[in-house]
Amino acid sequence: MTTETVAAEAGRDFIRDIIQADLQSGKHRDIVTRFPPEPNGYLHIGHAKSIALNFGIAQEFSGRCHLRFDDTNPTKEEQEYIDSIQADVHWLGYDWGKNLFYASDYFERLYEWAEGLIRAGLAYVDDQSQEEIRINRGTLTEPGRNSPFRERSVEENLDLFRRMKAGEFQNGARVLRARIDMAAGNINLRDPVLYRILHATHPRTGNTWSIYPSYDYAHGQSDAIEGITHSICTLEFEDHRPLYDWFLEQLPVPAKPHQYEFARLNLTYTLLSKRVLTQLVRDGHVSGWDDPRMPTIAGLKRRGVPPAAVREFVKRIGVAKANSVVDVGMLEFCIREELNRTALRRMAVLKPLKVVIENYPEGQVEEIEAINHPDDPSAGSRKIAFGRELYIERDDFMESPPKKFFRLSPGNEVRLRYAYFIRCREAIKDAAGEVVELRCTYDPATRGGNAPDGRKVKATMHWLPAQQSRPAEIRLYNQLFAKSSPDASNFAADINPLSLDVLKDARVEPAIAEANSPDAMQFERQGYFVRDKDSTPERLVFNRTIGLRDTFAKEVGKG
Numbered sequence: 001m002t003t004e005t006v007a008a009e010a011g012r013d014f015i016r017d018i019i020q021a022d023l024q025s026g027k028h029r030d031i032v033t034r035f036p037p038e039p040n041g042y043l044h045i046g047h048a049k050s051i052a053l054n055f056g057i058a059q060e061f062s063g064r065c066h067l068r069f070d071d072t073n074p075t076k077e078e079q080e081y082i083d084s085i086q087a088d089v090h091w092l093g094y095d096w097g098k099n100l101f102y103a104s105d106y107f108e109r110l111y112e113w114a115e116g117l118i119r120a121g122l123a124y125v126d127d128q129s130q131e132e133i134r135i136n137r138g139t140l141t142e143p144g145r146n147s148p149f150r151e152r153s154v155e156e157n158l159d160l161f162r163r164m165k166a167g168e169f170q171n172g173a174r175v176l177r178a179r180i181d182m183a184a185g186n187i188n189l190r191d192p193v194l195y196r197i198l199h200a201t202h203p204r205t206g207n208t209w210s211i212y213p214s215y216d217y218a219h220g221q222s223d224a225i226e227g228i229t230h231s232i233c234t235l236e237f238e239d240h241r242p243l244y245d246w247f248l249e250q251l252p253v254p255a256k257p258h259q260y261e262f263a264r265l266n267l268t269y270t271l272l273s274k275r276v277l278t279q280l281v282r283d284g285h286v287s288g289w290d291d292p293r294m295p296t297i298a299g300l301k302r303r304g305v306p307p308a309a310v311r312e313f314v315k316r317i318g319v320a321k322a323n324s325v326v327d328v329g330m331l332e333f334c335i336r337e338e339l340n341r342t343a344l345r346r347m348a349v350l351k352p353l354k355v356v357i358e359n360y361p362e363g364q365v366e367e368i369e370a371i372n373h374p375d376d377p378s379a380g381s382r383k384i385a386f387g388r389e390l391y392i393e394r395d396d397f398m399e400s401p402p403k404k405f406f407r408l409s410p411g412n413e414v415r416l417r418y419a420y421f422i423r424c425r426e427a428i429k430d431a432a433g434e435v436v437e438l439r440c441t442y443d444p445a446t447r448g449g450n451a452p453d454g455r456k457v458k459a460t461m462h463w464l465p466a467q468q469s470r471p472a473e474i475r476l477y478n479q480l481f482a483k484s485s486p487d488a489s490n491f492a493a494d495i496n497p498l499s500l501d502v503l504k505d506a507r508v509e510p511a512i513a514e515a516n517s518p519d520a521m522q523f524e525r526q527g528y529f530v531r532d533k534d535s536t537p538e539r540l541v542f543n544r545t546i547g548l549r550d551t552f553a554k555e556v557g558k559g
């Protein structure tokens with residue numbers, strides 16, 4: 001067990017420790033955090049870590065957590081993403097109440113503050129191209145070079161900036177930059193860009209603006225306007241913190257939030273980059289943002305993962321200051337653990353093989369009682385029809401079984417779950433030699449699954465009545481990537497060609513067909529499954545959330 005896990009189990013981490021200390025010292029009385037997504041894609045499980053941290057802290061310390069859309073780049077942002085993000089945060093079990101904000105709410109104020117920086121000689125309009133700016137920024141070992149436009153007068157800067165705002169110039173013609181230090185050791189302080197020209201329609205402000213603030217300029221000031229006390233973000237922003245603080249020093253902000261950085265979540269067999277996820281959707285590698293193979297919240301939900309499993313996972317991985325990669329098996333463990341506790345048990349036959357019970361009276365049907373949850377009597381029971389014609393799982397039969405195969409084979413006797421012992425008499429084959437039907441007998445004295453003479457069978461198998469069961473399509477998912485650390489820059493090459501297996505001829509019991517629940521069920525001996533949104537009354541579709549045991553590592557190896 002890692003030290004992080006230990007810390008998480010104690011409900012503590014370095015951020016919570018800081019907050020505790022700030023409350024004790026009286027530095028803060030009310031804790032205010034925020035989750036600040038850019039609405040340029042759907043949320044993924046990495047975001048869930050940040051959401052659980054920010055909203056969790058607000059809950060634990062009786063503070064509040066804002067949901068703030070960092071909507072500063074209208075070319076990439078869409079209302080669909082704004083809506084999905086809200087739905088996903090709610091699904092995870094968190095609520096921002098009245099505290100829903102947009103960086104675009106602050107565009108006016110941010111603009112005025114930028115003029116203030118110009119007046120103070122702390123910002124200038126630069127006419128260099130993007131390429132020139134990049135080259136003149138220098139490197140980690142070499143200082144940058146001052147822009148030839150750096151010494152413009154306040155009047156000229158104000159005039160140009162206002163004309164940028166008025167839409168007079170084309171995209172990329174000019175930018176507004178802070179005037180800090182082109183020789184600063186920290187490259188983020190080498191006159192960072194505050195505003196760029198962008199003639200684009202914004203989902204909220206329409207065509208009001210022709211210039212948009214950069215992330216660095218908008219983010220900290222938005223925090224300050226909202227009175228965020230602890231601005232928690234991922235490690236890649238650590239080097240931006242001096243700039244974050246520089247703005248708060250220079251501007252007449254109403255509060256001075258402090259930025260803290262934690263390690264982002266990385267998962268094996270998974271890529272958590274919005275660029276990659278967007279590409280997977282656009283290029284049709286998956287059916288959409290909510291494809292059950294996607295690590296998005298929408299994908300996890302559609303796959304049948306309960307939100308409590310995601311919360312438990314995030315709690316177990318903890319919050320640390322050093323980047324690491326979490327085994328996706330840990331997430332799967334949390335999903336199995338939660339579903340084992342909560343999912344109702346049902347029977348489904350994924351690859352059916354017909355069984356005819358020759359000594360069972362034709363036309364007769366009886367009802368067999370099946371319990372809904374072995375550890376929870378309050379979940380009750382249901383009735384399943386048993387008759388002369390049944391289905392069993394094709395894999396549960398072998399004509400010439402190896403030594404340790406205890407399931408059905410000619411002459412062998414097994415138990416049908418909740419029902420009877422049956423013995424196979426004969427396997428019927430088609431012209432191609434494939435087994436298409438089993439002729440069996442049953443022992444009426446074994447009703448309920450035990451023999452009065454005390455004889456034992458070594459296997460208990462699930463089954464369904466041929467007539468009363470319903471056809472269904474079942475989608476089996478595996479990891480989207482075949483490698484434990486897929487290459488983000490060439491991810492298509494690492495996609496697992498076997499990530500989806502569709503079984504078109506499955507059968508499910510009526511209780512499965514009739515339940516219209518968003519919750520996953522356990523299909524006995526098979527795993528956990530949930531009804532998919534593609535289902536119609538005529539054509540039921542189920543997604544496998546996860547198998548009962550971890551077989552993936554064995555099948556694919558360690559990539």
Ligand code: ATP
Nearest residue numbers: 036037038046047049050233234264265272273274
């Ligand atoms: P991009 O990949 O475009 O940089 P992003 O995933 O950082 O996007 P944002 O919308 O900026 O997307 O993220 C919102 C918040 O979620 C940020 O505070 C960010 O630090 C946090 N976050 C993003 N990815 C992870 C991750 N893998 N683990 C933990 N937190 C994350």
Ligand code: MG
Nearest residue numbers: 037038215234
């Ligand atoms: Mg980001």
